[in-house]
Amino acid sequence: MSSFLSNIFKRRSSAPVARDRLQILLAHERISVGDGKDDLLAQLHREIMEVIKRHVAVDQDKVQIKLDRGAQYSTLEIDVEVPGLTDGKPAAPAKPAPDKAKTKPA
Amino acid sequence: MSKVLVVTSGKGGVGKTTTTAALGAALAKGGQSVVLVDFDVGLRNLDLVMGAERRVVFDLINVIQGDANLAQALIKDKRVDNLSLLPASQTRDKDALTSEGVAKVIDELRKKFDWVICDSPAGIERGAQMAMYHADVAVIVTNPEVSSVRDSDRIIGMLDSTTAKAKKGEKLEKHLLITRYDPQRAAKGDMLGTDDVLDILSIPLLGIIPESGDVLRASNVGAPVTIAEPDSAPARAYTDAARRLNGEKLEVTIPTERKGLFDWLFKRRVA
Numbered sequence: 001m002s003s004f005l006s007n008i009f010k011r012r013s014s015a016p017v018a019r020d021r022l023q024i025l026l027a028h029e030r031i032s033v034g035d036g037k038d039d040l041l042a043q044l045h046r047e048i049m050e051v052i053k054r055h056v057a058v059d060q061d062k063v064q065i066k067l068d069r070g071a072q073y074s075t076l077e078i079d080v081e082v083p084g085l086t087d088g089k090p091a092a093p094a095k096p097a098p099d100k101a102k103t104k105p106a
Numbered sequence: 107m108s109k110v111l112v113v114t115s116g117k118g119g120v121g122k123t124t125t126t127a128a129l130g131a132a133l134a135k136g137g138q139s140v141v142l143v144d145f146d147v148g149l150r151n152l153d154l155v156m157g158a159e160r161r162v163v164f165d166l167i168n169v170i171q172g173d174a175n176l177a178q179a180l181i182k183d184k185r186v187d188n189l190s191l192l193p194a195s196q197t198r199d200k201d202a203l204t205s206e207g208v209a210k211v212i213d214e215l216r217k218k219f220d221w222v223i224c225d226s227p228a229g230i231e232r233g234a235q236m237a238m239y240h241a242d243v244a245v246i247v248t249n250p251e252v253s254s255v256r257d258s259d260r261i262i263g264m265l266d267s268t269t270a271k272a273k274k275g276e277k278l279e280k281h282l283l284i285t286r287y288d289p290q291r292a293a294k295g296d297m298l299g300t301d302d303v304l305d306i307l308s309i310p311l312l313g314i315i316p317e318s319g320d321v322l323r324a325s326n327v328g329a330p331v332t333i334a335e336p337d338s339a340p341a342r343a344y345t346d347a348a349r350r351l352n353g354e355k356l357e358v359t360i361p362t363e364r365k366g367l368f369d370w371l372f373k374r375r376v377a
Contacts, residue, residue: 014326021328025159029196045163060175069160 024071041067041076048078056082108216111223111351112241114265116257118228120249121285124321124331126225127155128341129245131330132348134189138220141180143211144194145237146227147203153193156183157328167195170207176214185333190219203236212240230264238269243279243351245312249286250298255306258282262309281312283347288317289360313347314360315340339363 031039045065052058062081068074113126126142134140143166144152153159164179169192176192183189192215195202215222226237238244244265248258262280271278284300291297304311315321316339324334332341332348339361346356 014323017328018326021154021157021159025154061177063178065163065178067161067163 020071024069027071028069041069041074045076045078052078052080056080059083108219109221109242110212110216110240111221111243111245112226112238113223113245113247114226114234114238114261115247115254116228116230116234116261117249117254120247120254121315121321122228122247123152123155123225124325125245125247125283125285125315125344126152126223127330128332128344129348129351130221130223131183131186131189132332132341132345133221133223133351134183134186135332135345136348136352137188138352139188139218140221140223141190141192141215141219143192143215143222143224143237145203145224145233146194147200147233148194148196149227150194150196152225153181153191154328155325156191156330158183158191158193159328162193165193165195166211167202169211170204171202176211176218185329200232203232205236205239208236209240230260234261235264235268238265240270241265241278242271243281245281245283245351246307246309247283247285248303248307250284250292250300250303252298255298255303258307262307280309281351282307282309283312283315285315286317287314287360289362311358312350313343313358315343315347316360316362318363 028039028041045067049058049063058080062083064077064079066075066077066079111129113122113129115122123144123146130140130142142152142156144150145166146152147167150165153162158181161181164174166179168174169176169179180190180192183191192211212222224237224241227233246258246261246265248254265278265280266272269278282304284303287300288297292299300311300314318338318340320335320338321331321340324331327334331338332344335341336345342361346358346361350356
């Protein structure tokens, strides 16, 4: 009761945020943790890297991977710096645009 | 000078992960570079408390096994500069946490950060041992409650015997952090007082974190309480604790909620 007034003026309650976060997280974890298999995103990530490595020597330090697991969709960004394709010709972009793979959750 | 700090307790549920997040964020807000390392293999939660659970790609064991390098595995906090997270593995076996592997990762982290804060799993098993092994400083999180104090005593014994510092005959800096402290219950004599706990464990006091709904709210939204509610009583207590870790001499007080007139009229003031 004592916090009644201050609550009116404070932010919205935090429990719904907690519930939403857990739902998204657990939906992803239940797929991967249970049987030790990778989820779709991890699988995509691995296979995309395999394909790239088949064509160019990839320096681990030049690979950035970003992931955002969402409710509606997830984003997997693989940013690979590919060296020396130009043979001395000027100004090919050092960094190609990030390779984005969007997936709906299974 | 880089420092490795372990947040440990023996007992589960006393607030290690909350403390790791809150102290780490407070130190980072103070301008130092900080990395939080989750050692709870199989039951990670620091990512969730930090609000980074959706962004985990690689983890500590991936780095140890060479599947990823450190830069790829570190998750930068979006709210505070200089604050990063190295998550624990959720799926791998605990045995993958080899002492050579952990030593290598900690060494590399030391070069990049002012503070390497290791969030220990509960218990006294491998994960807890690995988390404390390289520590220069230990924060022992204790609730004013008999089983927590007993387990803390056990952990203090381990810190003094099984860590790298102890084996070299050096002294490991130990601090006691009392969490979930309820001044009203302590005043009524129904809760172990700070003096009792300090008497029994006899290590210096780093701070007293009052029991507060702000801590729960912060974890609900995925932010350290020192970021989510920086003016709240627990956040102020954590911020002071962080300053003491940096050697500042501050008198230990128990911050209370800043109440409005309404509360003041209707509630007895907390001592």
